[in-house]
Amino acid sequence: MNYVSTRNNDVKVSSAYAIAHGISVEGGLYVPEGIPTLSKNDFLKLAELDYKSKAEFILKKYLTDFTDEEIKNCVNGAYTDSFDDEKPAAIAQLGDKINILELWHGPTCAFKDLALQLLPYLLTTSTKKVTDGKKTVILVATSGDTGKAALEGFKNVENTEIIVFYPSEGVSPMQKLQMDSQKGNNVHVCAIKGNFDDAQSGVKKIFTDNVIKETLAKNGMEFSSANSINWGRLVPQIIYYVSAYCDMLNKGDDLSNGFNVVVPTGNFGNILAAYYAKEMGVPVNKLICASNANRVLTDFINTGVYDRNREFYTTMSPSMDILISSNLERMLYILSDGDDKYIANIQSQLATDGKFTVNSTVLSKLQNLFYGACCDDEGTLKTIKNTFDKYGYLCDTHTAVAVNAYEQYLASTGDNRPVVIASTASPYKFAKSVLSALTNDIPNSEFDTVDALSELTHTAVPAPLAELKNATVRFKDIYDKNDMYAAVCNCLEIK
Numbered sequence: 001m002n003y004v005s006t007r008n009n010d011v012k013v014s015s016a017y018a019i020a021h022g023i024s025v026e027g028g029l030y031v032p033e034g035i036p037t038l039s040k041n042d043f044l045k046l047a048e049l050d051y052k053s054k055a056e057f058i059l060k061k062y063l064t065d066f067t068d069e070e071i072k073n074c075v076n077g078a079y080t081d082s083f084d085d086e087k088p089a090a091i092a093q094l095g096d097k098i099n100i101l102e103l104w105h106g107p108t109c110a111f112k113d114l115a116l117q118l119l120p121y122l123l124t125t126s127t128k129k130v131t132d133g134k135k136t137v138i139l140v141a142t143s144g145d146t147g148k149a150a151l152e153g154f155k156n157v158e159n160t161e162i163i164v165f166y167p168s169e170g171v172s173p174m175q176k177l178q179m180d181s182q183k184g185n186n187v188h189v190c191a192i193k194g195n196f197d198d199a200q201s202g203v204k205k206i207f208t209d210n211v212i213k214e215t216l217a218k219n220g221m222e223f224s225s226a227n228s229i230n231w232g233r234l235v236p237q238i239i240y241y242v243s244a245y246c247d248m249l250n251k252g253d254d255l256s257n258g259f260n261v262v263v264p265t266g267n268f269g270n271i272l273a274a275y276y277a278k279e280m281g282v283p284v285n286k287l288i289c290a291s292n293a294n295r296v297l298t299d300f301i302n303t304g305v306y307d308r309n310r311e312f313y314t315t316m317s318p319s320m321d322i323l324i325s326s327n328l329e330r331m332l333y334i335l336s337d338g339d340d341k342y343i344a345n346i347q348s349q350l351a352t353d354g355k356f357t358v359n360s361t362v363l364s365k366l367q368n369l370f371y372g373a374c375c376d377d378e379g380t381l382k383t384i385k386n387t388f389d390k391y392g393y394l395c396d397t398h399t400a401v402a403v404n405a406y407e408q409y410l411a412s413t414g415d416n417r418p419v420v421i422a423s424t425a426s427p428y429k430f431a432k433s434v435l436s437a438l439t440n441d442i443p444n445s446e447f448d449t450v451d452a453l454s455e456l457t458h459t460a461v462p463a464p465l466a467e468l469k470n471a472t473v474r475f476k477d478i479y480d481k482n483d484m485y486a487a488v489c490n491c492l493e494i495k
């Protein structure tokens, strides 16, 4: 299986190359040339296997330049002992039809662990194949969860350094503490004055700057990315949609008309993985794309106009506070039947005008696959309360946006097939917001809030968050958004 760049079909590389480099030289994203399909029998067999064996099976279809043994080692490294009960993707059922796919039982309590526990293994295996022993420098722009999950995944991984940039005012106190207290001898954390899009644009700029690249090469280093623009981030996410389908088969759910999937969306990585699972043969009907007040994707799905020239809101679901949704590029590439010139053109419009409009063919395909809905903070709080009152189930702010979008979908279409709602974070990562949905009595300190939430809802605080109470802050630097390259040089001790 080869990978092509969304902006130049002549660029054809192996999966190891795509993972080691993250992004193509002209700025395009790597996509697999085709999507492997599984038979009914394959799924029945998979349904009998544990998560790790499922992961091996799926990865072999996409990483054809890896040996079976390499894949096995990667999977074992990632998914042994790092998730509660070795169940990285458990389902909680609400009522008859609603399956909450809990993707936050890993070390950082957000769904990004599913990919970022695996990525360092995929990456180090890849760099051994395609680069000559250079040290890999991972640059990450984060709206909160990616940063911590990447730091946990890469900490103390040999021959790597990781530098994480986050918007100083754009993450929750728990997320900030998680990152600022990160342990490990190769980790660097920098807050910037700006929002997530500033951090992401800054990282992209550093990545594609040839002078910077040469400076790094002179120092025996090379950049790579742990953001979801890296294929190595996306491919692990396909596994849990297959796993959810298998679990539903095993429960005996009526899937004769398939099921819907709802994903709280920011950079479009998670929902794109659900699309890949659908194309592989998982009977997904509609992909419901849930946004918060930063409703750029809802508007895009409804109108075909992508317009980032709008007010940016800092919401209580910060991991979705995004106006440039990077992985959408991959989806549009697929929907335009691999038209690289078309994609290069609309991406350049996005870069210069902050805006593009897709043609009617692409729009109708998009609307066939996706339904877009959004809700603001007020809707988020109401949904947390209603879901807790109705089912005794406590969800975080991001998951609540998804539940709210699902309710809108149900009300407007009446389509009540079974549904899988991706639950992307533990409610304790956003304890203050979640508690404020249930009571007006909010303690001052973050950890008192966590305890109050636990007492009120009779739910357990995940151990990795409880342990933060005694953590020491290691990183305190705040950089101007225009000084990100200087920050990189500082961290790496190069000039």
Ligand SMILES: *Cc1c(COP(=O)(O)O)cnc(C)c1O
Residues within 6 Å of the ligand: 110, 111, 112, 145, 146, 228, 264, 265, 266, 267, 268, 269, 270, 271, 319, 320, 398, 424, 425
């Ligand atoms: C990253 C994140 C999202 C958004 O996922 P994308 O793949 O960027 O669309 C949603 N919820 C949480 C909690 C996240 O950390």
